[in-house]
Amino acid sequence: MHRTAIVLSRGALRNRATAILQNANILHNSHLNNCVNVRNENGSFSLRAFLYSTYTFTRRVPDPNDPATLMKEDGVAVCSQMWIENFREPDKTVGNLTNYLRRFELWVLAYQKVCTDETGAYLPRSSITRPALEDLLALRNAVLDGRFKWGARLEFFIRSPKDKTEYESLSKRKIRAILTTTQPAAFQDKIVQEVLLMILEPIYEARFSQKSFAFRPGRNAHTVLRVVRRSFAGYLWYIKGDLSTVLDGMKVGMVISALMRDVRDKKVIDLIKAALTTPVITSRVDDGEKKKKTKRKYQKKRVLAEDEPKPDPYWLETFFGFAPEEAEIHPSWGHCGILSPLLANICLDELDRWMEDKIKEFYRPSTSDVIWNSPDGEAEQGNTSWPEFVPTSGPDKTRKIDYIRYGGHILIGVRGPRADAATLRKQLIEFCDQKYMLKLDNESLPIEHITKGIMFLDHVLCRRVVYPTLRYTATGGKIISEKGVGTLLSVTASLKQCIKQFRKLNFLKGDRDPDPQPCFRMFHATQAHTNAQMNKLLATMVEWYRYADNRKKIVNFCSYILRGSLAKLYAAKYKLRSRAKVYKIGARNLSRPLKERKGQSPEYHNLLRMGLVESIDGLLYTRMSLVPETDYSPFPSGWRPDHEKALLEYIRLEDSKTLEEERNCLKEQGLISPQDYISMLVWNYKRNAISVDHVSSLLSSENSIKGEADLSLGSNDESDDQRFTTEEDKEERIRAAQG
DSSP: OHHHHHHHOHHHHHHHHHHHHHHHHHHHHHHHHHHHOOOOOOOOOOHHHHHHHHHHEEEEEEOOOOOOOOHHOOOOHHHHHHHHHHSSSSTTOOOOOHHHHOOOHHHHHHHHHHHHHHHHHHHGGGGHHHHHHHHHHHHHHHHHOOOOOTOOSSSSSSTTTTTTOOOOGOHHHHHHHHHHHHHOHHHHHHHHHHHHHHHHHHHTTTTTTTTTTTTSSOOOOOHHHHHHHHTTTOOOOEEEETTTTHHHHHOOHHHHHHHTTTTHHHHHHHHHHHOOOOOOOOOOOOOSOOOOOOOOOOOOOOOOTTOOOOOOOOHHHHHHHHHHHHTOOOOOOOTTTGHHHHHHHHHHHHHHHHHHHHHHOOOOOOOSSSSSOSSSSSSOOOOOTSSSSSEEOOOOOEEEEEEEEEETTEEEEEEOOOHHHHHHHHHHHHHHHHHHOOOOOOTSEEEEEGGGEEETTTTTEEEEEOOOEEEETTTTTTEEEEEEEEEEEEEEEEEHHHHHHHHHHHHHEEEESSSEEGGGGTTTSOOHHHHHHHHHHHHHHHHHHHTTTTTHHHHHHHHHHHHHHHHHHHHHTTTTTTTTHHHHHHHTOSOOSOOOOOOSOOOOOHHHTTTOOOOOOOSOOOOOOOOOOOOOOOOOOOOOOHHHHHHHHHHHHSSSHHHHHHHHHHHTTTTHHHHHHHHHHHHHHHHHOOHHHHHHHHHHHHHHHHHHHHHOSSHHHHHHHHHHHHHHHHHHHHHHHHH
């Protein structure tokens, strides 16, 4: 019975094999015939041979639309290659970006980024489900085919992992509310924005001016302050301009024309144009539809879902309130989302290029000046140990201007008469009117002298006159000491702005004599948690004021305000009536527990040692001596971020000319490269069949053997014969190595 079940008849099997050949159109007929003609001893075909032939020749061709087939490389490797190509040829006009839009690896990487922002947890590539990959592929195909629409509310190609809404079962009222009220950006819109950003950012980062610092990777407000400290010393007149109205929005035609200077891909241009022109619904729910809010005596704390990201902690939310005026406005144009800052920099890059031309045009060197006297204006001279020191004496001065831009705010320094600054301001007003249709006047671009103090990024730029002693060696070797006059550019944090920010956050009241106010938002938190939150805020503010000359003073003032606010909070919470009593119990830094256990309980230190209570960290920087010093590390000229330096170094080393130049330099100096030295060692080893170090080791072993022979007495004849044979072998090997 078992034999008849697994063995097929000869005629049926032959018909089955013929049908397989006709349906599959296999070219390997000979191989299949061999498999079919295999017989057993009893005259029947083998089932294993038939199954092997069926499995071999019915294999499917890989589906080109299969997500697993499309992910050939890593998305990060594709992005890295894009950065390298654009930095290798920064002036090349990019024509075909649709090929990058087809790269499914970029879409998977964008999906990972957006999921991380949505859920608050990193999503590995291996954890993406098969349905999510299929939906992501459908979104990519819709973008390529022109079927994608920005701002969709009900119909999506892909949805967020935490979006569990069943749109088919929604009522008409909820559908109307979704369609007519302001809603967050769709999940699929964020993915498309991320893909466009990954494609366009390397193109324009290689072309952007080195004078812009906002909304760019590797550059921040600290970079601006360091550039100002290094490059703006010696400037007397400053023009401070606010062009932030450009960040609120520009005409679509101006944005598209700025894009098409470097990008000529119709698919990408049309996609961005559609994002700018598609209307954004910003209406609200009618008052009649609003639900009446009833005050409840006790409101339960909302429990976060497993995939819901945690809100920003209190200290981080408070620090965001300290954002300077120049960093408050963040562009958001249409449905562009995270692409808006890049588009704003693309539009304002024309202003940066225009100002760079003006810097070259305005530069007039003076040979009698000790700095900026080179014809090209790049090489700087003077006191290298104190770069911001600028001598003020001398009848003739070098005329020079400099410029930086942070977002929509510009700062121009002018070294020369005020008339030069007025002429430059007039030309700037005309340029902004013609290029951006921006109406500026003299009040929006004030000209201020350095002695009045220039406010930028909540730091005040002012001048300090110093009288250093200059020592030099005169003719004949005589050392002469003279008093000189110079200026130092002082970058100090604005105490007035700090008080203003604290008042806005309800931490104090009053201007001349600021009085701390209790932060009741931390009323229900423990003392340990409250102190930890304020310590994080203080540590962040210490880093923010890192390059301010008055870092110790401003951080100590912040610590005083926060410590007084917590003392008033604890006085109200534990009914201690005054701050003095709080400091008496909790110490100056509020590190001691303010609420003791009732009854005879162990001391706090014993409870802490047993792990029964939470440790309380005292507030930081309660004394000015604890605040770190100002960071005066020198800022190099021609500074670039680390990722750009790595890219340029990689491109330089990849060039064959660089390797040839290094080899010629080594030959001229009579040096040998490590690679050549290793090659010589290997060649000598192969030629002599034994290395010199091995020969020396053999000689040392021979001497040790002879010494042991002299010391050993009473050895038998067999051992002596073996020793002599080993010595003879060693001598022969040494002669062969030396010969």
